[in-house]
Amino acid sequence: MNPQPTIAGLKCSHELCLLETTPDWAATLPELLAELARRRVNLPLVLDLPCKAAAGRVALCLEPAVAEEAWDLARRAAEAHGLGAPRLIRQVVLVQFFPLSQDLGLPAAALASLARAGLTPLGLATSLSAVVLVVRQEHLAATLDILARDFDLPEGLSPPEARMAVVQSSRTREEV
Amino acid sequence: METVAIYSERPIKTYGLKVEHGLVLVTGQGRLADLVALQSSLAGVDPPPRVIHTSAWPEDDTWSISLCLAHDQLPALLAVLERAGLELSREPVPVGLIHLQGPHFGDRYGIVSQALEGLRQVAVAPLGLGAVVHSLFMLFEPAQCPTALEALAEYFSSP
Known part of the structure; x- marks a missing residue:
């Protein structure tokens, strides 16, 4: 194990x-x-x-x-x-967890956990510091539950959901 | 909540524009079960191979995986892939990696396009790229890294 x-x-x-x-x-x-x-x-x-x-x-x-x-x-x-x-x-979500620390075991563990639950992500990629899974929105709740169950997370972690969206202004600073 | 952002920096400010040499790109393929088997294949490998970048994407029923790592980590990685049942798509390729670190690139339009435009002007094409969270990384043939870095420095500044 x-x-x-x-x-x-x-x-x-x-x-x-x-x-x-x-x-x-x-x-x-x-x-x-x-x-x-x-x-x-x-x-x-x-x-x-x-x-x-x-x-x-x-x-x-x-x-x-x-x-x-x-x-x-x-x-x-x-x-x-x-x-x-x-x-x-349509209707996909990026699920991100970190730190990666150049550890192939982290994405491998995530794929294994999801597979055991019968879930297949649409793709996976890492940044320098994080693992990003692309999942269908309908699988989001299950994915978060599985990762929270199978990964050791610190106490008191902030909720995973994004609370702010950044949109681009239709004008540049010079125009403003 | 919604935040409206306006970006008009020239050059674009980043937290870092760095190049890493002596790397190798490994591409493999297999079934999802083979990817899942990576976890058990890694068990007992001490130290495990350190991988700088991983991506895995399905194409019909076959998953392609690409991994970028230091050349000295290659033997350990190849053993892990073989135990998992993943086949190499082709021989590992020596690469250099240039990465830019955010602010959050996903919140800003045009970052990747700007990087590719800089590279186009010096006739260098990356072997692969990814803009994921705060990182934009690009893989190049090692000999092209200095030219690519110089071109990118025209468009991106770092502290």
């Missing part, structure tokens, strides 16, 4: 959408991201994943309010470059 992994914090985002592309998107990603930047779209998660081939399978998380617009842009970019159609998965 593996010892219970210790974490210092557990947080989750509000509802997001996940835009996933087919492979071979590496060359097209800059164009899509530039257009999303022009439209001041925040991206809580961006991954260009080295996968079976060299690279180029892209995953983006987006606010629901801009997801359709981004999906439309991505579909048009795919069409223009002869790539497979991207797909949009």
Whole structure:
């Protein structure tokens, strides 16, 4: 039996959408991201994943309010470059726990815990300090319960739910 | 609660813009059960391999996993992957990693785009990238790291 992994914090985002592309998107990603930047779209998660081939399978998380617009842009970019159609998965949440401390055991333990409960995340990535799971919103409560049960969390931890959303102003400081 | 943010810094301020050399990128694939088996495969490995970045993503029924780590950690990692039943997708590739540390990049539009624009101007393409929480990290062929770092420093400042 593996010892219970210790974490210092557990947080989750509000509802997001996940835009996933087919492979071979590496060359097209800059164009899509530039257009999303022009439209001041925040991206809580961006991954260009080295996968079976060299690279180029892209995953983006987006606010629901801009997801359709981004999906439309991505579909048009795919069409223009002869790539497979991207797909949009609605109602996803990012669940984040930390610290990572370069410990592969932490993401492995999370995947194992979820699998024992019959849950499969949509993806997993680490930052320098945290593990981020992309999960369906309908699985959020169960995911949080499982991680809280199987991981050693400090007493008195603040609730995991995001309480504040940051949105971009439609004007820049010079305009204000 | 909603906070309205306005960012117009040029260059964009970060807490750190760093490069790490001597790394290797390992990509593998397997079933979800093989990923789950990583936990038991790691048991008893002391010290466990230290992995700087991990991502795992499904593609139909197959999961791809990519791991970035120091070259001296590679033998331990390969043994762990083999015990878990994960197959390498290709031979491990030497890489350099450049990372920028937040503020929270997910709350600011255009960060990744700006980084890619800087790299485009020096004709360097990352082998992979991730913007996750406070980190933006990019993997490069080792010889391209100095050029990439110089290009990114035009767009991002660090203390």
